[in-house]
Amino acid sequence: MSDAENALDVVELRAGYDAYDVLQGISIHVGPGERVGLFGPNGHGKTTLLNAISKIIPQRRGEVRFLGEPLGGLSAKQIVERGLIHVAQANHLFPDMEILETLELAAYTRRAHSQRAKNLDYVLKLFPRLAERRRQQCKTLSGGERQMLSIGVGLMCAPRMLMLDEPTLGLSPKLKDELAAAIDEISSQRMPLLLVEQDITFVLSLVDRMYLVDHGEIIREIDRRSGVDHDEIMDMYFGGHEAR
Numbered sequence: 001m002s003d004a005e006n007a008l009d010v011v012e013l014r015a016g017y018d019a020y021d022v023l024q025g026i027s028i029h030v031g032p033g034e035r036v037g038l039f040g041p042n043g044h045g046k047t048t049l050l051n052a053i054s055k056i057i058p059q060r061r062g063e064v065r066f067l068g069e070p071l072g073g074l075s076a077k078q079i080v081e082r083g084l085i086h087v088a089q090a091n092h093l094f095p096d097m098e099i100l101e102t103l104e105l106a107a108y109t110r111r112a113h114s115q116r117a118k119n120l121d122y123v124l125k126l127f128p129r130l131a132e133r134r135r136q137q138c139k140t141l142s143g144g145e146r147q148m149l150s151i152g153v154g155l156m157c158a159p160r161m162l163m164l165d166e167p168t169l170g171l172s173p174k175l176k177d178e179l180a181a182a183i184d185e186i187s188s189q190r191m192p193l194l195l196v197e198q199d200i201t202f203v204l205s206l207v208d209r210m211y212l213v214d215h216g217e218i219i220r221e222i223d224r225r226s227g228v229d230h231d232e233i234m235d236m237y238f239g240g241h242e243a244r
């Protein structure tokens, strides 16, 4: 990837379910090494956007390019092979598998397999809780540990870019801090990041730029350096801080 080339370009993307387009022609981009947030109320299309980018659901109109290459003709598996990794909201872990087995299994593509030892070492250092529990079955993990393992699985796929869907959902403030530190460390390696979050404080603390989503459209783009704060963003949606 050249320095000037975006990691991700989404152009006028439409996607949805049955006859209904949830995404009404969304355009976003993620620059090289950039951390970008997607924020918006429940049910307005954030997960649908990630699902359409990674081809979990079909792209109906528009174009998605990853590292300059159109994804149109590729399957979801081929997109993973290219290194665009989507860590989904409901973490689908095999309940009876141990942490270590789960991480090793995730490195199934040829490229990921060749980096398996290095990436496993990185994940276990990044999440010492997982290292301590490496022989524990997934079904016995706490919500925070499951979330860490889901991100670990993403890292074992040898990502060139990560898309994280609400990694802090249901977590305590202390666990959110731990996760924020881990995400900060991952992106400090110049890993481009697209982060969907409901916790506006969390997302503002982590990203360089943020898109506000409303009814399947981008209604505003915010640069963190612009100094827009939590209250102003909540006002844009709800017209008053009391709705927080």
Ligand SMILES: Nc1ncnc2c1ncn2[C@@H]1O[C@H](COP(=O)(O)OP(=O)(O)OP(=O)(O)O)[C@@H](O)[C@H]1O
Pocket (backbone or CB within 6 Å): 017, 022, 040, 041, 042, 043, 044, 045, 046, 047, 048, 049, 198
């Ligand atoms: N599999 C599906 N079949 C039909 N409709 C769906 C499906 N998945 C989502 N939807 C609908 O699409 C719309 C957007 O949902 P989506 O999950 O993308 O929202 P979201 O912004 O990610 O919300 P949340 O923060 O609650 O996850 C909602 O109206 C939802 O009910």
